[in-house]
Amino acid sequence: xxxxxxxxxxxxxxxxxxxxxxxxxxxxxxxxxxxxxxxxxxxxxxxxxxxxxxxxxxxxxxxxxxxxxxxxxxxxxxxxxxxxxxxxxxxxxxxxxxxxxxxxxxxxxxxxxxxxxxxxxxxxxxxxxxxxxxxxxxxxxxxxxxxxxxxxxxxxxxxxxxxxxxxxxxxxxxxxxxxxxxxxxxxxxxxxxxxxxxxxxxxxxxxxxxxxxxxxxxxxxxxxxxxxxxxxxxxxxxxxxxxxxxxxxxxxxxxxxxxxxxxxxxxxxxxxxxxxxxxxxxxxxxxxxxxxxxxxxxxxxxxxxxxxxxxxxxxxxxxxxxxxxxxxxxxxxxxxxxxxxxxxxxxxxxxxxxxxxxxxxxxxxxxxxxxxxxxxx
Ligand SMILES: Nc1ncnc2c1ncn2[C@@H]1O[C@H](COP(=O)(O)OP(=O)(O)OP(=O)(O)O)[C@@H](O)[C@H]1O
Ligand SMILES: [Mg+2]
Numbered sequence: 235x236x237x238x239x240x241x242x243x244x245x246x247x248x249x250x251x252x253x254x255x256x257x258x259x260x261x262x263x264x265x266x267x268x269x270x271x272x273x274x275x276x277x278x279x280x281x282x283x284x285x286x287x288x289x290x291x292x293x294x295x296x297x298x299x300x301x302x303x304x305x306x307x308x309x310x311x312x313x314x315x316x317x318x319x320x321x322x323x324x325x326x327x328x329x330x331x332x333x334x335x336x337x338x339x340x341x342x343x344x345x346x347x348x349x350x351x352x353x354x355x356x357x358x359x360x361x362x363x364x365x366x367x368x369x370x371x372x373x374x375x376x377x378x379x380x381x382x383x384x385x386x387x388x389x390x391x392x393x394x395x396x397x398x399x400x401x402x403x404x405x406x407x408x409x410x411x412x413x414x415x416x417x418x419x420x421x422x423x424x425x426x427x428x429x430x431x432x433x434x435x436x437x438x439x440x441x442x443x444x445x446x447x448x449x450x451x452x453x454x455x456x457x458x459x460x461x462x463x464x465x466x467x468x469x470x471x472x473x474x475x476x477x478x479x480x481x482x483x484x485x486x487x488x489x490x491x492x493x494x495x496x497x498x499x500x501x502x503x504x505x506x507x508x509x510x511x512x513x514x515x516x517x518x519x520x521x522x523x524x525x526x527x528x529x530x531x532x533x534x535x536x537x538x539x540x541x542x543x544x545x546x547x548x549x550x551x552x553x554x555x556x557x558x559x560x561x562x563x564x565x566x567x568x569x570x571x572x573x574x575x576x577x578x579x580x581x582x583x584x585x586x587x588x589x590x591x592x593x594x595x596x597x598x599x600x601x602x603x604x605x606x607x608x609x610x611x
Contacts, residue, residue, distance in 0.1 A: 245286035275450035278490035307392035409440035546606035
């Protein structure tokens with residue numbers, strides 16, 4: 235069986251990762267020059283992949299940094315934040331004597347080390363008596379990192395999540411600590427642009443102007459096209475220009491969706507990729523996603539679903555309250571359209587794009603968009 239080169243996980247190795255050379259250099263430049271970075275992009279465009287790409291590059295260039303990755307998307311409290319960060323530290327340390335040194339540095343609490351029965355990876359469990367003990371433990375963890383014999387890069391993925399922690403101002407707590415760290419560089423990564431921008435550019439917020447910004451955009455079409463062609467050809471499959479163009483247009487060069495379609499096309503094709511295989515692959519994907527789309531329909535109101543369909547049929551809409559748009563899709567009024575768009579944006583079903591030409595709206599999930607555009611409302 236041929237190995238499918240279109241991977242669906244954030245990162246495997248440089249070979250399967252398209253481009254991002256400029257962004258990789260920019261992040262490394264920030265790290266080696268003592269700057270923290272805020273990395274922002276819409277979902278599923280490649281932020282997490284880029285972090286691992288940067289970590290790989292640090293290794294390959296033998297740059298004197300240890301790298302730590304903590305995904306805090308599932309955390310809802312300082313307690314959970316400490317656990318995720320500590321697990322990430324332990325996962326990196328590997329050697330028992332280092333783990334033991336880390337344990338000894340946790341002076342405020344005595345965690346228990348267990349192995350995850352599913353993955354076999356080490357996991358810490360903490361029991362805290364109160365918030366102040368938690369805060370002391372956070373200090374202990376960060377003090378350990380500061381005293382580590384090598385410089386450290388900590389990437390905190392889905393950083394906006396700290397705004398969900400109840401009862402504490404996590405931004406203020408973290409900022410206070412971070413400004414005293416000289417041995418640790420941070421990458422704060424997130425997809426909620428509005429929240430992330432507010433955290434780092436609002437003068438009233440603790441992290442105000444404390445980092446360099448890196449906005450990840452879509453891959454360049456010609457660069458992505460060459461990458462896709464190269465991988466088909468190295469597996470002995472030729473792909474015609476028309477099919478390649480169609481794949482990129484249909485998926486709007488939104489990385490995850492492009493990878494997923496290429497992965498399907500690869501799996502269903504023999505030595506020639508043509509439009510027929512691409513169409514069959516698209517159908518296979520939409521069929522497999524259909525149940526999920528119907529679940530989404532259950533979770534929103536009828537008028538929100540209709541609005542989503544209208545946006546899908548347009549591809550992208552900038553004049554959401556214009557009479558032309560409202561009457562074309564039977565939307566009752568401008569305020570109703572605005573209410574729906576707000577609800578759909580909050581649910582991450584609609585993506586808002588702001589650029590030089592203004593604000594526009596599109597369906598976030600490209601497959602859902604393609605499914606909706608074919609439905610009669
Ligand atoms: N440069 C790339 N080359 C090839 N595939 C990529 C690249 N970047 C991302 N991908 C693909 O896109 C998918 C989404 O990437 P990733 O998980 O890094 O995005 P993300 O921006 O972190 O998304 P989220 O905000 O949902 O966490 C990956 O699983 C991978 O399949
Ligand atoms: Mg991610």
